[in-house]
Amino acid sequence: xxxxxxxxxxxxxxxxxxxxxxxxxxxxxxxxxxxxxxxxxxxxxxxxxxxxxxxxxxxxxxxxxxxxxxxxxxxxxxxxxxxxxxxxxxxxxxxxxxxxxxxxxxxxxxxxxxxxxxxxxxxxxxxxxxxxxxxxxxxxxxxxxxxxxxxxxxxxxxxxxxxxxxxxxxxxxxxxxxxxxxxxxxxxxxxxxxxxxxxxxxxxxxxxxxxxxxxxxxxxxxxxxxxxxxxxxxxxxxxxxxxxxxxxxxxxxxxxxxxxxxxxxxxxxxxxxxxxxxxxxxxxxxxxxxxxxxxxxxxxxxxxxxxxxxxxxxxxxxxxxxxxxxxxxxxxxxxxxxxxxxxxxxxxxxxxxxxxxxxxxxxxxxxxxxxxxxxxxxxxxxxxxxxxxxxxxxxxxxxxxxxxxxxxxxxxxxxxxxxxxxxxxxxxxxxxxxxxxxxxxxxxxxxxxxxxxxxxxxxxxxxxxxxxxxxxxxxxxxxxxxxxxxxxxxxxxxxxxxxxxxxxxxxxxxxxxxxxxxxxxxxxxxxxxxxxxxxxxxxxxxxxxxxxxxxxxxxxxxxxxxxxxxx
Numbered sequence: 009x010x011x012x013x014x015x016x017x018x019x020x021x022x023x024x025x026x027x028x029x030x031x032x033x034x035x036x037x038x039x040x041x042x043x044x045x046x047x048x049x050x051x052x053x054x055x056x057x058x059x060x061x062x063x064x065x066x067x068x069x070x071x072x073x074x075x076x077x078x079x080x081x082x083x084x085x086x087x088x089x090x091x092x093x094x095x096x097x098x099x100x101x102x103x104x105x106x107x108x109x110x111x112x113x114x115x116x117x118x119x120x121x122x123x124x125x126x127x128x129x130x131x132x133x134x135x136x137x138x139x140x141x142x143x144x145x146x147x148x149x150x151x152x153x154x155x156x157x158x159x160x161x162x163x164x165x166x167x168x169x170x171x172x173x174x175x176x177x178x179x180x181x182x183x184x185x186x187x188x189x190x191x192x193x194x195x196x197x198x199x200x201x202x203x204x205x206x207x208x209x210x211x212x213x214x215x216x217x218x219x220x221x222x223x224x225x226x227x228x229x230x231x232x233x234x235x236x237x238x239x240x241x242x243x244x245x246x247x248x249x250x251x252x253x254x255x256x257x258x259x260x261x262x263x264x265x266x267x268x269x270x271x272x273x274x275x276x277x278x279x280x281x282x283x284x285x286x287x288x289x290x291x292x293x294x295x296x297x298x299x300x301x302x303x304x305x306x307x308x309x310x311x312x313x314x315x316x317x318x319x320x321x322x323x324x325x326x327x328x329x330x331x332x333x334x335x336x337x338x339x340x341x342x343x344x345x346x347x348x349x350x351x352x353x354x355x356x357x358x359x360x361x362x363x364x365x366x367x368x369x370x371x372x373x374x375x376x377x378x379x380x381x382x383x384x385x386x387x388x389x390x391x392x393x394x395x396x397x398x399x400x401x402x403x404x405x406x407x408x409x410x411x412x413x414x415x416x417x418x419x420x421x422x423x424x425x426x427x428x429x430x431x432x433x434x435x436x437x438x439x440x441x442x443x444x445x446x447x448x449x450x451x452x453x454x455x456x457x458x459x460x461x462x463x464x465x466x467x468x469x470x471x472x473x474x475x476x477x478x479x480x481x482x483x484x485x486x487x488x489x490x491x492x493x494x495x496x497x498x499x500x501x502x503x504x505x506x507x508x509x510x511x512x513x514x515x516x517x518x519x520x521x522x523x524x525x526x527x528x529x530x531x532x533x534x535x536x537x538x539x540x541x542x543x544x545x546x547x548x549x550x551x552x553x554x555x556x557x558x559x560x561x562x563x564x565x566x567x568x569x570x571x572x573x574x575x
Contacts, residue, residue, distance in 0.1 A: 009035050009128040010258055011083055011108055014055070016223060017169075020124060021116045022085065025099050027108025033082045034261045038125040040118050044068070045075055052080030055125055057118045059087045066097035073101040083108035085121065127169050157183035157277050164255075164273065168266075171256040174230065174277055175201055176359055177248055177429065178422040183277075192254070196220050198424050200227060204252045205429030215259045215270070226259035227252050230274045230281060248339070248429050249355040251281055288358065288386075294318040295385035295396045302451050303389065312447035322385060322398045330398040332450060333413050334441040335361065336457040338392045338465075342433040350388030356436070357393040358386050360422055361413070392461075394454065399443055415440040415460065415475030427470045437464040438473040442500045449503075452496030459493050476500070494574055501571040504554040516554075519547045523559065524569055 012031040015022055024031075036053030039046070042061035050056075056076060063069065076084060084107055086094045094111050102109040112121065157174045162185045164170045173192055174183040179201035184191055192200075199220055204227045207216040216227040230251035253274050259267065298318065301311045315332070323330055337357040361384045386395045397413055418438060419426075426436055439461030441453035456476050464474035479497065505516045519537065523544075526533040534544045548559055557564040 009125070010224075010261070011035060011055075012222070012224065013128075013257060014083075014110070014125075017124065020121055021113045022121075023111040023113070025094060025109045025111055026103045027083065027106065030083075030106060030108045033108065035082045035125060035128075038122050040122065044072065047075050047079045050076075050079035050081060054081045055083050055085060055121075056081050057085050057087070057112070057121060059118075060090045060095075060098075063091075063095065063098070066095065069095065069098040069101040070104075073098070073105050073107055077105045077107055081107070083110060085110040085112050087112045087114065087118065089114040124169060157280050158185060160273055160276055161185035168269075173197075173254045175204075175252050175254055176362075177201060177205060177250060177252070177356075177425065178359055179425050180359070180362060182251060194421070197254075198421070200225060200254050201252070201425035202428035203227065204229070205247060205425055206431065208247045208250070209429060209431040215255075215267070217258055217260055223256060224258040226255045226257055226270075228255070228270055228274050229253075230277050248352065248426065249359070251277065253277060290321060291385040292354070292387060294321060295387035295394065298385075298396055298450070299387040299389060299394050299454075302454055305451075308447040311450060315447055315450075318385060318396070319398060323400060330400055331443040331445045332453065333397040333399060333443050334450070334453040334457040335395040335397060335413055335418075335438060336392055336454070336461045337395070337436065337438045338461060340391075340435045340437075350391055350393060353391070353393035354386045354388040357395050357438075358384060360418065360438075361386070361395055361397065392458075394457075412443060413440050415464075415473040415478075418473050419471050423471045430470045432470075434470065435465070436471045437461050439464060440473065440475040442476040442496065444496070444499070445503070449496065449499055452492040452499065455492035456496045498571045498574050501555060501557075501567060502575055505551060508550070508554055514547065514550065516547060516551050519544070520551055520568060521572055523548060524565060524572070528559065528565065 010031065011027075011033050014020060014035070015024055015031065034053060035055050037051070038055045038057065039049060040057040041049065042059055043049075044062045046056070062072060073084070084102060086098060086109065088094060088111055094109070099109060112118070161172050161174070161183060164172050165185045172185060173181060175197055176182055179194070179197035179199075181191060181197060200218060203218045204216055207214075207227070208229065214227070214229055218225045218227060230253055253270065255270065259270070294314070294317065298311065298314050301314060319330055335357065337353050337360070339353045339356060384395055384397055386393055388394065399412060415438065418440065419436075430436065439457040439459065441457040441460070444450055444453045456479065460474040460476060460479060463478055464472040467474075476496075479493065502517065505520065508514055509516050519533075522536050523533045526536060530541050530544060534541045537544065539547075552558055557568070559565060559568070
């Protein structure tokens with residue numbers, strides 16, 4: 009271990025008195041002494057602990073420090089219990105000989121410091137490390153009650169004093185030990201994920217060592233199935249999907265036994281990754297079936313039947329049929345990566361959609377109960393991934409709870425690490441449809457999402473997304489826009505009004521047509537419809553409320569005009 013790690017360990021309460029530039033020195037042992045000449049017991053690289061009983065006067069400090077330096081010790085830690093503070097003559101002697109000096113608070117026992125150092129560096133614990141791995145393996149295979157990455161990380165903390173976290177490729181916190189203290193801040197997780205992806209793309213050997221602020225981390229990849237990529241395999245096939253184990257320590261000087269332990273832990277965590285991946289099989293199959301039906305032009309009744317099967321799986325306990333959104337993603341490499349890109353895009357889209365809201369991405373842990381990712385069904389078709397996202401509905405209407413996937417926030421928290429993973433020669437583009445309430449609208453939603461992705465692909469940048477809001481009415485007039493996109497645009501604007509008219513006989517559609525024909529004149533429109541102006545104002549207000557549009561705005565008037573003409 010390095011001296012800086014000792015200083016960063018709050019439980020030891022060490023205070024640096026000198027040697028700021030020497031904190032990268034390695035510590036290979038620990039010794040407690042009050043002998044005036046302890047050289048016969050020193051082999052070099054030790055942290056020497058002393059209670060200062062050898063010091064009878066200021067003149068004793070210089071020879072004592074000189075002996076330590078000749079013996080090659082890493083640093084000196086002096087207790088404050090005997091004299092109340094570390095004498096200035098000892099501080100000066102250590103400064104002259106560039107020997108790092110720590111003060112040990114009287115409330116901290118030397119045994120505490122010794123035990124911590126021994127746990128970190130002693131080769132005598134090599135046999136214990138194998139036992140730790142075996143305990144981890146039993147925990148991970150003991151079933152859903154006793155297993156999981158959190159248990160493994162707790163054992164790393166209790167057995168080896170290592171704070172560790174499991175992160176997704178986008179920096180999402182997958183697991184963290186309860187004993188690790190405060191969770192990693194979002195900005196630190198993002199930085200670690202970005203560094204890991206960049207190192208993997210450059211094919212630098214693991215563990216990857218990163219310093220954030222003054223804290224050192226070592227990053228170990230968690231490969232799918234626990235196996236490293238095969239020789240000759242393009243790293244781009246998995247770089248955007250592998251998890252990582254982040255350990256708050258510099259593993260540069262670790263012995264082989266400790267590195268083997270951490271690699272063993274990554275293999276155990278990979279087992280959990282595979283379990284979670286297998287749990288998505290049903291959702292993937294449902295999405296694949298729906299996608300194939302939609303693309304083959306199957307009757308809406310057949311698609312609706314399949315959606316009714318998917319709804320209770322993705323939103324258990326929801327009585328009414330949900331609304332749906334479609335998200336399309338594509339991963340492209342400049343020179344064309346080997347392998348089929350669709351599955352890679354599917355895994356990445358599943359990760360991005362775990363919780364697409366900024367508040368959710370900023371959370372420091374996996375939420376209790378099913379997370380947003382348990383509501384996502386992702387299929388792949390050719391080079392693209394297609395996600396079917398259910399939205400809760402009440403009484404057959406979207407509940408407006410703000411759960412819609414928004415293109416402008418979808419990539420907000422993942423852009424930095426994904427850009428590092430693409431490393432200048434790849435792109436990720438996504439398109440998001442509007443919400444649809446029936447099987448009839450699903451084909452249009454798919455085409456709308458695909459067209460939005462093409463809009464995103466036309467923009468600069470490595471990671472881009474576009475939503476249905478950006479398919480402006482003037483774009484819809486272009487001849488290359490598919491008919492399904494036009495129908496989706498029309499349905500999104502007019503279906504709420506048609507549904508309301510069907511239930512309440514409110515004649516909102518005829519009112520809208522007349523209002524536009526009269527160029528927005530309240531008096532002329534009321535006269536044409538034989539209504540009082542206040543009744544007309546009420547109907548127009550209801551139209552604006554149901555659609556979220558403002559009929560005083562030219563853009564919204566134009567959209568309604570086009571929707572009515574295309575209906």
